Amino acid sequence: MSEVGEARKRVRFVPGQPDMWAFVFFETLVFTGYFGFYLFYRARSPELFLQAQAQLDLRIGVFNTLVLLLSSWSVARCVQSSRAGAYRPALKDAFLTAFFGAVFMVSKVLEWATQIHLGNGFASNDFFTYYYFLTGIHFVHLLIGFVVLGVVIYQLRSPARRSQELIETCATYWHTVDFLWVLIFALLYVVR
Amino acid sequence: MSAVLTPPASAATPPSGPLHHRIAWHLRHNPKRELWLAWWTVVVFYNLFFPVFFIVAQVQPPPQPTWDLATQVHWFHERQLGIPIGFGIIFAIGGMTAINNALIAYSMRRMSVSRAFAYSYLIIYSLSAIPGLYLLCIALIVGTLRPERDPEAVGWLYDFAFLSFDGTMGVFLIGSLIWMLAILLDKNRVFPKWFGYLNLCNALTEVVVAPCWIFRRGVLAWNGQIAWWLDMVVFGVYQITFIVMLFQMIRREDFGTGPLPDLPRKPKVDRSDVEAAA
Numbered sequence: 001m002s003e004v005g006e007a008r009k010r011v012r013f014v015p016g017q018p019d020m021w022a023f024v025f026f027e028t029l030v031f032t033g034y035f036g037f038y039l040f041y042r043a044r045s046p047e048l049f050l051q052a053q054a055q056l057d058l059r060i061g062v063f064n065t066l067v068l069l070l071s072s073w074s075v076a077r078c079v080q081s082s083r084a085g086a087y088r089p090a091l092k093d094a095f096l097t098a099f100f101g102a103v104f105m106v107s108k109v110l111e112w113a114t115q116i117h118l119g120n121g122f123a124s125n126d127f128f129t130y131y132y133f134l135t136g137i138h139f140v141h142l143l144i145g146f147v148v149l150g151v152v153i154y155q156l157r158s159p160a161r162r163s164q165e166l167i168e169t170c171a172t173y174w175h176t177v178d179f180l181w182v183l184i185f186a187l188l189y190v191v192r
Numbered sequence: 193m194s195a196v197l198t199p200p201a202s203a204a205t206p207p208s209g210p211l212h213h214r215i216a217w218h219l220r221h222n223p224k225r226e227l228w229l230a231w232w233t234v235v236v237f238y239n240l241f242f243p244v245f246f247i248v249a250q251v252q253p254p255p256q257p258t259w260d261l262a263t264q265v266h267w268f269h270e271r272q273l274g275i276p277i278g279f280g281i282i283f284a285i286g287g288m289t290a291i292n293n294a295l296i297a298y299s300m301r302r303m304s305v306s307r308a309f310a311y312s313y314l315i316i317y318s319l320s321a322i323p324g325l326y327l328l329c330i331a332l333i334v335g336t337l338r339p340e341r342d343p344e345a346v347g348w349l350y351d352f353a354f355l356s357f358d359g360t361m362g363v364f365l366i367g368s369l370i371w372m373l374a375i376l377l378d379k380n381r382v383f384p385k386w387f388g389y390l391n392l393c394n395a396l397t398e399v400v401v402a403p404c405w406i407f408r409r410g411v412l413a414w415n416g417q418i419a420w421w422l423d424m425v426v427f428g429v430y431q432i433t434f435i436v437m438l439f440q441m442i443r444r445e446d447f448g449t450g451p452l453p454d455l456p457r458k459p460k461v462d463r464s465d466v467e468a469a470a
Binding site: 017 | 384385386388389390392393396397399400403406407410411412417418422425426
């Protein structure tokens with residue numbers, strides 16, 4: 001291939017399948033819709049939202065965010081190791097990512113249980129409807145993320161497979177889960 | 193999956209000549225005529241389906257779940273002509289959904305994946321037509337044609353119709369996931385991978401409809417901005433995309449079992465040639 005061709009290929013390079021980026025874009029649009037409706041309803045009854053929001057524990061939100069950021073860090077390390085051909089450390093990082101994901105999941109379930117115990121259910125008021133809806137739909141994305149991590153581990157385990165493109169595609173999905181959480185965290189816990 | 197790759201059937205060449213000769217040739221000899229018939233059936237079905245629900249019967253966008261019984265009875269009364277005519281059409285053309293499902297199942301049979309995907313999709317979508325389409329039509333037509341019944345019973349039909357339609361989207365979810373998985377695993381390049389991920393997006397928005405069983409007002413009610421309007425936008429994008437994808441698949445179909453060939457690219461017209469010809 002000519003140098004120009006090589007350079008063009010380098011410029012166009014995105015990690016993993018470009019198709020996954022179409023998913024990231026589309027999901028971002030859908031979540032933008034969810035966030036738009038949230039902000040619209042929040043602007044209509046700011047007092048109610050502020051009061052309800054005060055019942056969330058910001059420390060749990062920060063903890064959740066740190067855990068997911070750590071999971072993104074470990075999945076990035078996994079990609080890096082895999083690119084370098086260091087498959088054993090890559091496998092370790094994939095398991096570490098799953099561990100952080102599981103910590104997030106357990107912490108979220110405990111938070112839901114605490115809120116329900118406090119009398120803040122799914123239909124209690126508009127804020128908690130959004131709270132359960134946004135964290136719930138994100139939770140579904142996280143569950144799919146475990147399947148995706150399973151694909152990464154499956155790829156890394158056998159020398160016969162090890163598709164770098166697939167590993168990077170899966171890592172892109174995991175980063176999307178993290179990215180969406182950061183926005184949800186900002187809207188539900190931080191913006192007052 | 194067949195281990196032996198069968199060579200593609202040789203493409204017959206349509207004759208040149210008057211339009212009706214060419215149409216007659218395609219009807220008699222075009223090897224893809226059944227596939228095109230199925231695809232056009234899909235197009236005709238959706239071109240009738242949406243106008244019937246939105247314009248003739250006027251049952252979509254869905255009415256308010258919070259209306260009292262008197263308003264619900266009045267709502268049925270206002271549609272005493274539209275609902276019987278509209279749903280009469282739906283009962284007549286509803287079978288076309290089978291052809292739609294068959295074409296999608298055909299796309300999975302053309303892939304390198306197990307036949308189980310195509311069969312599961314066919315069964316799931318055949319069953320989901322009942323809660324997702326027919327129950328709504330039956331409940332609303334009963335409510336319209338039996339106006340003398342107790343308003344309580346009419347109100348029950350009203351809830352039953354819209355909850356069966358909107359509340360059972362989860363049944364479609366598994367179908368979307370099956371198609372997604374088949375596309376992502378396929379090695380025959382029948383569809384691009386991004387279309388597989390679009391199936392996932394569609395499936396994820398169908399999860400969002402489930403809370404309409406709980407909420408009678410707000411964004412998650414059966415007529416809510418998220419549960420209905422946003423989902424309808426995603427479904428519309430998905431619907432148009434999959435019809436175009438099936439169109440492209442038929443154009444590329446070679447009746448072999450290996451990778452689906454790409455369409456030949458149109459040769460670029462050299463501007464200097466055009467100018468010289470002029």
